[in-house]
Amino acid sequence: MGQEGKKLLVIVGPTASGKSSLAIELAKKLNGEIISADSRQIYKGLEIGSGAVTKKESQGIKHHLIGIASLKSTASAARYQKLARNAMRDVWSRGKLPIVCGGTGFYIQAAVDGIIMPSVKPNKKLRIKLGDKTARELSEMLRALDLKRWQSIDKNNKRRLVRSIEIARSLGSIPPLKSKPIEADVEFLGIDISKDELARLIKKRVKGMIRRGFIDETRKLIRNGMPEEKINEFGFEYRDAVAYLNGIIKSKAALTDSMAKQSLQYAKRQMTWFRRDKRIHWSKNKTETTKIVKEFFEKKTTRISNRPN
């Protein structure tokens, strides 16, 4: 594949919708490699609970950015952006097609659209200090620092207020939003699935997780001295597993139900994100998918389209 003909396929969809297996199938057909876009799968040690593909499932297709970050480190969109872009370059350099596949919309946006995030590292001390302030107090602080950003920010969202204050304190103000989109022809393929069907698949997936040792995976985290608050941050699956191990969730059946319910809620949030992106071509079945992919490869012009806001 020449420099001018670079292509990138992005597969999105809610959790458990079958993204991974579709990606593998397409990778086999299209000489591709998969770049995971998942904020949990990126960690080493969360493979089961995050639903990362197993070696067997991957069928020899190379997967990038799964299990590569230490649990002691913190994953972030900025970090993911760098890693994903490097991975894409790497795949292209070997003449193959990178297939970004995952459910973390913000990570995909960071990597593909290249939103330029202010290069201010998280300041733990500051975050702790600001942690017990009210949203109102934080809002006032930000207003004094950067009126412009203050006007557009969600004034109830403490987490965002803290980050903005963090940036403004370091740079003086929050730089205007810019992005450097990836220089390639990008196709967004979305898996369109009914709610009932998704609920069924989620239940199946959760059961499979538990069967494959999800609880042991969590137990291992605890045994390795990971504080419970930290484990809770790894997502609702782990929060539930901890609750189960502590006897708050009484049975495996209850654990399964809770995980499934929360997965469905998560799937909804994911869809709220994806629905907004009009570049995504939604596919209900194999026929539609084949058509979308075919058109993508027949298209000659290389257009770089920004995510509309």
Next chain:
RNA sequence: GCGCAGGUGGCAGAGCGGUCAAUUGCAUCAGACUGUAAAUCUGACGCCUUUAUGGCUACGAAGGUUCGAAUCCUUCCCUGCGCA
């Protein structure tokens, strides 16, 4: 059968004469998203409509007291606990 405590919107659970279509949490629906994104945050949530200081139906059921009742009284039905 007697005694006690209860029966409130999909669920849990406040309210105990007017300002109650009814606090709050969960669930549900919709939305936001500038380095935590499986996170964080917002709105809607009895029904109807000309969307309003609007109408209608509602706090187990039926009566009653009152200008006015989810709130007080009577009877009935149901639930839990205690005693038989």
